[in-house]
Amino acid sequence: MKAETQSFNLADELVQRAPYEAAALLEEQDDEAAVQALDTVNPLIAQQILHELDDRRRAELLAAAPVEMARQWMRNREYPEDSVGWLMEPPVAVFRPHMTVGETVEALRMLTKKSFITYGYVTDENNKLVGVLVMRDLMLSESGRKLQDVMYTNLFTLVPEMELTDAMTAVLNRHVPVYPVCNRQGHLLGLVRGQDLFEARAIELSAQPGNMVGVNEEERLGTPVRRSLWMRHPWLQVNLLTAFAAGAVVGLFQDTLDRVVILAAFLPILAGQSGNTGCQALAVCLRGLTLGDLKQGDQKRLFVKEAVLGFWNGVLVGIVAALGMFGYAMFSGRGDALMLALVVWVAMVVSCVVSGVAGALIPLVLRRFGADPATASSIFLTTATDVISMGTFLGLATLLVDK
Amino acid sequence: MKAETQSFNLADELVQRAPYEAAALLEEQDDEAAVQALDTVNPLIAQQILHELDDRRRAELLAAAPVEMARQWMRNREYPEDSVGWLMEPPVAVFRPHMTVGETVEALRMLTKKSFITYGYVTDENNKLVGVLVMRDLMLSESGRKLQDVMYTNLFTLVPEMELTDAMTAVLNRHVPVYPVCNRQGHLLGLVRGQDLFEARAIELSAQPGNMVGVNEEERLGTPVRRSLWMRHPWLQVNLLTAFAAGAVVGLFQDTLDRVVILAAFLPILAGQSGNTGCQALAVCLRGLTLGDLKQGDQKRLFVKEAVLGFWNGVLVGIVAALGMFGYAMFSGRGDALMLALVVWVAMVVSCVVSGVAGALIPLVLRRFGADPATASSIFLTTATDVISMGTFLGLATLLVDK
Structure with a gap:
């Protein structure tokens, strides 16, 4: 004890x-x-x-x-990280189709003393899985019956190379506690508990908000400062490089800012709005990928939806922002308050549309390049939204507002 | 079929x-x-x-x-949303302690025809749970034995009011497919499958990046545009109001910007850096809450850690940003390039420290006020980091840079 x-x-x-x-x-x-x-x-x-x-x-x-456990650990290492293969446990209770229920129950009597067994598995002489045994059925069957007459043959199996995301989608509506894992030839390689699968997935998912801003999946609350710094810092340097792009855009319009300094106060407002609009689209797209909602061919519809949403969000938020600019410009005694308000409004609409589409696009591009769709997605997105929103705003101001 | x-x-x-x-x-x-x-x-x-x-x-x-299902659905509605109570299934296989193994097996023979049964449950005459029956043990026991001699009495139960987060933490290391749910008096109210628990939690967790920027948990890829707009837009208006705060800070220093216009290009750089630094801390803190890592009394240590991390990240990123400012100011023909670089560096260090602490603080404050710690956390955080970073930067520039 x-x-x-x-x-x-x-x-x-x-x-x-x-x-x-x-x-x-x-x-x-x-x-x-x-x-x-x-x-x-x-x-x-x-x-x-x-x-x-x-x-x-x-x-x-x-x-x-124990031997089976060691062998399973060795076998699991052959599969890619975060795949079903890494989660496998040894299929201890394995029997042959011609065994009787009575023989099987006696064998289980011994096996259950040292292992936690939920189902029995029936394989042929080549270790190919041919059936699953439910304890309840063994208990309720006559002891002379053969396993091949008692076992379930309508099999659902997982493949070891499958990613956890896909496995979770595949088992979402099957209320079974344990899934057998077989290779393409149907050979039984191990078992995966549904709970382990979802538990592993939950731990993985809890890392997603961090992944988006460059926090490593390994980092936990107890991670020492030095290690955290080592893991987080490189992404902050990447973020700085991308932020220079946003800074360069503002620098490009330095003359305009010099002439119309009240524009500066609206830079963080435009950047903040389009950043958040883009992040909303990003989060919804990532969630769609996570839950397997995004089907082939849905992408175009997704972009259109986010563009439309960006448009209306931009129109409505832009009105409030434009009113703010109008009041501020009037207060500052400028005669072109109306034009300045118009510039804010148009810039808000344009940047919210582009940000929405960018938010939906970035995880798909990352996935296309073989990366995790969440990785640093927020860093890439905010650069894009900063450049677009402030560039549009200052560009329009340069064109439409004199002195 | x-x-x-x-x-x-x-x-x-x-x-x-x-x-x-x-x-x-x-x-x-x-x-x-x-x-x-x-x-x-x-x-x-x-x-x-x-x-x-x-x-x-x-x-x-x-x-x-079916009657039991309908009764369970009605019962579950009495519990708070996202609690264990909402996940309960009817405990169909319920027996009394003095029944024999043989009688129980016969009863199970009937019950299993219409329900998927994993364990049996033994309750006393007041419906108080006194034991759990494992099919394997029933199968391996003599049919004349009484259930009270065969059942497990070392019970682990969940409480229906428990939040899913807490339930997940509680069962994290118990590899059991089904958990009985009892009230404080020990009465059996229903069953919760471990898989359902983690599945529900995974679906909930996949909504977290969205929650942080004001996307409702209900929104899925297929949600119609109008509904998405209705659910997302209010948070964008909130974001705008908070962005006005950042704009106001910049407006406050309009004179300084008017005199030293090259400062403007560094506003998005400072805001972007401190925003991302804060988001890293926010994500790690949220994950700690999600996985139950954050113990009472750990909070102070967490703040200190994020402050130290913010300091070193600020020092290192600040050097690169300061070099950028130095080059830019030299190129613009300013004589105070060194002082400007120093201002960037100090502002970066200060804002990264404060942003790190703010990132760790916000989810804890939200939780203290009874809100989900993720809700709109990113919106609140970026406002704070915008105000702090640009305020410090422009404030220092006003003090230290003339002309």
Whole structure:
């Protein structure tokens, strides 16, 4: 009991750390406690931690783990990160089709002493999955019946290379606790628990707002300052480079600003509005990708929708902003207050339309280039919206407002 | 088979729509198909859809559903939205402690014909949960034994009022497919599947980047333009009001800008940098809240960490920005290039420190006021970072740069 409590706490500690920190923690633990904790946490987390361990320590833990578990850990490492393959557990209860229900129940009596078994699996002599056994059915069947007459043969399986996003979409409406994972030839490679799948996905999803602004998925609240700095800083330098683009646009119109200095106060207003409008479109598009709502061919409709939304949002917000400019210009004693208000309004409409489309476009472009659609998306977007909104505003002012 | 395929498709359609649209879709379906689809989707989604149905249609569907399901739907509505209570399914397989294993297996033989049963539950005469039955144990026990000798009595239960976030944290390391839900008195109220819990949570989490910029959780890719406009626009008006604050700060320093117009080009650079620095802190803090990492008393440490990070990020990014200003000012033929560069550097350090702390602070303040910590957090944050960064920059310039 003591050991169990201790290992449960260790598992909690592992879950709250970045994988490399969890790996460091396991260095100091005895093998048995470490293996037990790795068996307790989500298999994806276990795999990430194993990945971070140095070769010597990993070999020690693999040697200390039960054979099937060690073999499964080795096998899972062959698959890409964040794929279904990383989540697999060993399919302990595997039987042959000609076995009887009675024989199977006796075998399960032994197996359940050391493993948590939900379903049995029936494979042929080539390890090809041919059926799934439900305990309830075994319990309710005569003991002389053969498994091939009792098993479910209408199989739903996952493929190990599948990304977690796709797997989540695939199982969204199947209320099954465990899914068998088979390769293209139908060979049984492991099991994935629905809960582990969604748990892994939830942990991944909780990192999305951070990904958008250049926070690494590894960073957690407990990550040391030095490591956080190391991971976050490069994206801030990227952000600075892109911000120079926005600064350059303003610099380009320095003469106009020099003549009509009240324009400056509206720069952050236009940038802020189009930035937020774009971020709304970005978030909705990302969510569509996450939940699998975006079908092939839907993209054009999405762009049109965001353009229309940007237009109306720009029109309405632009009216309020234009009124603000009109009052401010009048107060400053300028005779061209009406023209200035018009410039604000038009610039707001144009930049909200472009920002909306840009917000929907950026995650799709990132995905096209093989990147995660959320990665630094907000950094790229705000640069685009800054350049567009302030460029349009100052450009129009240069054309339409004299002195 | 035909009907089943059709209802499966209907379930898929429901999942991809906002609840009010899904409710509209159910208006046109026959009762049986509608009930079957509602039984297929995640119970949280079913509950949201039932909530949106008009009273007449909801009464029709409740009448068409099996009694236990209808009763459970009614019961779940008593609990707050996004609580465990909304996710409950009926605990169909309920037995008494003095029943024998044999009697129970016979009862299960009937029950399993119409329901998907994972565990049995044992309650006393007051419906208080006293034990959980695992099929495996029933299968492996002699049929004359009493349930009270076979059942698990070391119970883990959820409370219906619990928020999904807290429930997810509570079950994170328990690999159990179904959790019983009991009130404070221990009465069994329903069951929650681990998968449903994490699925509901994943759908909720995927809405977080949108929540941060004022997109409603209801909005999906298929939401009509008019509805999207209606839901997104109010937050854009809020954003505009807060942007006026940033504009006012710039307006305050109009004289300085008038004299030193090259400052204008650095306004978007400072705003962009401190905005992104703050968003990084915001995202990490939100994630900590989501995954339950933030313990009581950790807050101060979090603020200190973000302040330190902001300082070093500001120092390093500020050097590059200051070099940019130095070159630009030299190129513009100004004699005070060094002082201008210093102003940029100091403003960058100050605003990155304050932005980092603000990013960590805002979700905690929102939560303190009973709001979702993500709601519009990005809107509030960027206003703060705009005001701080541009205010510091222009304030310092006013003090230190003449002409």
